[in-house]
Amino acid sequence: xxxxxxxxxxxxxxxxxxxxxxxxxxxxxxxxxxxxxxxxxxxxxxxxxxxxxxxxxxxxxxxxxxxxxxxxxxxxxxxxxxxxxxxxxxxxxxxxxxxxxxxxxxxxxxxxxxxxxxxxxxxxxxxxxxxxxxxxxxxxxxxxxxxxxxxxxxxxxxxxxxxxxxxxxxxxxxxxxxxxxxxxxxxxxxxxxxxxxxxxxxxxxxx
Ligand SMILES: Nc1ncnc2c1ncn2[C@@H]1O[C@H](COP(=O)(O)OP(=O)(O)OP(=O)(O)O)[C@@H](O)[C@H]1O
Ligand SMILES: Nc1ccn([C@H]2C[C@H](O)[C@@H](COP(=O)(O)O)O2)c(=O)n1
Ligand SMILES: [Mg+2]
Numbered sequence: 001x002x003x004x005x006x007x008x009x010x011x012x013x014x015x016x017x018x019x020x021x022x023x024x025x026x027x028x029x030x031x032x033x034x035x036x037x038x039x040x041x042x043x044x045x046x047x048x049x050x051x052x053x054x055x056x057x058x059x060x061x062x063x064x065x066x067x068x069x070x071x072x073x074x075x076x077x078x079x080x081x082x083x084x085x086x087x088x089x090x091x092x093x094x095x096x097x098x099x100x101x102x103x104x105x106x107x108x109x110x111x112x113x114x115x116x117x118x119x120x121x122x123x124x125x126x127x128x129x130x131x132x133x134x135x136x137x138x139x140x141x142x143x144x145x146x147x148x149x150x151x152x153x154x155x156x157x158x159x160x161x162x163x164x165x166x167x168x169x170x171x172x173x174x175x176x177x178x179x180x181x182x183x184x185x186x187x188x189x190x191x192x193x194x195x196x197x198x199x200x201x202x203x204x205x206x207x
Contacts, residue, residue: 032131036192
């Protein structure tokens, strides 16, 4: 048995010897997090968990939190950590994997501190897709996936929340040397070339 210090907590918060590898995938709305995570999953042995997708699925499921989540997403606000972390823990457990790309989380200091406290997990590193607002706005307005928050009013609110609440989390991890900043204002292929270099050959899927 290893020491308790070396142990993590499992997705339910119990101490375990298993050490999940978590990469937080952060960046402004429309910076390309989901697009690049799909490419990473195709090439590396990771499970992609998008906090936004999990919250949208929760709305669709008719859960008692659905209306609250829907209203918060419409306003570009961050849903309380307790709700999002429970969804992440459940998805981690159900995946059967131990390597995760957690996309769009932590979005604020409350998300960050609560996840660390509840799961005991520290990210291996943080991918930060850095993209100018004008480019992100262009991408979101032409995304065409029927998202209720892809309208100019909500997009502006999401940009404000990103600057005020999410950037401080990126700065927190940057001070710990964990941030891998990527210029996301390039083509999908160019961005992925940089991403591939960060993951390296170790976790690459066999052909
Ligand atoms: N490098 C790129 N160049 C041009 N368009 C891109 C690029 N990456 C993603 N896109 C497009 O921009 C839109 C937003 O991308 P994506 O959904 O991956 O962003 P996101 O960071 O996950 O956004 P959100 O935070 O809103 O979920 C999509 O329509 C996607 O196809
Ligand atoms: N940690 C999170 C992640 C997302 N949300 C809500 C608020 C976001 O504007 C929305 C969409 O997320 P995205 O798909 O853009 O990553 O979901 C949240 O409250 N907390
Ligand atoms: Mg996304």
